[in-house]
Amino acid sequence: MLIGEVARRSGVSARMLRHYDSLGLVRPTGRTVGGYREYTPEDIRRILYVEGLRSLGLSLRQIARTLDDPGFTPSALVGDLIRKTEERLNREHELLERLHTVDAAEPAGWQDVARIVELLHGLGSQSAARRQQAVLAPAEHASVPAELLARAVLTESDPNVAGALRWALARAGDDGGAAILASGMASDDVVIRRRAVLALAELPDDEATAMLTDALGDTDTTIRRHAALALGARGVTRAVPTLLGMVVEGPNDVEAGELLGTLARDAKWADRIMSALVDELAAHTADSAVRIRLTQALAEMPGTIALNILRQLAHDDDRPVALIASALVKMLEERPDDEPRDAADQ
Template structure:
């Protein structure tokens, strides 16, 4: 079979077949009377073998060795190709995300694109101070794109930089709520924590809906921050998690204050009081837990907790009894 027919059937160009011949990778078995390359079935089979290995990313030199050296072991080379491919895919994914970020900012000209690229570069700096400066003082008095802020918030580990990012996001309005909320779908609990802390500082019904769903998150920190944010918005769905926050801490003082505010509604006063009393009676409640619960009773409106505190003033736990006695004295006054 002549080279033109081989090229047509194999899909490999005649030029590439000549290159294979020059390298000794696939040499035609014969020549015609006119000196044209003539390929036999074995030659064509070798061409397909070469193309198959090329599809795995092997170089032509590696392919020649693989086909001609019976002792050549593929495992090490394949393992190396896997690592190189994974790194290439990572780089391509990073490029894709960068392009999406630029596109999401809706650039009106190349200056907007260049400004976004510069911000991405600054936010990717190893220096926390440099990242913070990029947020607080963007170049040319340009506003930070909300989508870019959302992406940075979910990956930022430095507390100061994260605070600056949340401040900037709050100024940007609700445009990035969906982008930040997407972090709550992450398998990484730390990413979900960053997302919920950022969302807690944003207004709007959409945020309230997202925070409410986060009350069922498997991570206690995510649930706690969601409940504190919802409690501040008067959402009573957060009451059970706020009770748990008083029991478990931290943020028990904040949770107790929010429960006290919600208890101003008579419908919820009895529920909250009952929940606190039930926790006090729990056989697993240690001294520290009962102290926090006693302190939370003092946050209840009016004197609705007075009888319970009087009872606790005679508690077997001296620390609880002393605290309850002091709180009763305050309420009696």
């Protein structure tokens, strides 16, 4: 079969077949009387082998070695091809994400693009100081895409850089960042969920509040506590049970007690919170540390609504509790008369 017919049937151009011949990769077995290349069925089969291996990413040199070495085994070469292909795909995926990030920022000019690329390079640095500097550098031209900051928040392990990222994300506004944080909250990795809830705590919008409310049901105690503190500061009463549990259990009990006091300024919730604190006191008669924390939380209640309870605790059998309650009673009784009273205390 002459070269033109081989090219037509195999789909390999005559020029490429001549190149294969010059390399010694596929040499036609015979020649016609006129000197034209003449391919046998075995030659054509070799051409198809070459094309099949090229489709896997092998170089022509690798193909020649593969076909001519009878002792060659493909496993090592195929494994190497897999690794190289995965590396190439990762680079291309990173490039695609970078292009999407630049596009999402809607740059007005190349200065905007340069700023975003600079930030991307900075965030990719091995140096935590360099990453933090990249986040805090003033953006004179382009605004930093919230989506980029949110992605970085979920992967950042350095607490200082993470804090800078959360600050920048809160300033960036709602531009896709909340959606990325939502994916973080759905992660099976508890570390990622913790990073996400901390970032959500600094976003003031309703979407963040809704996700924080959902986080109250998370299986991780730390996440529930972060969510409750953020929600309590926003006046969301769904956080009350978790805040009460924080007072009982200890971590962040001071902040939790202060937030319970703030939420109790709503007359509809004052009695519920007071009753819950009193019930916990009754349930922990043998645990002095818990009773001390609950006593301190009572002092955070608005006005003097907890004064009578504290007076009773001033005579408690647990001396540390009694001493703390006595000091708190004195503080409340010496409160200036002109100090504003809350609705719950009137």
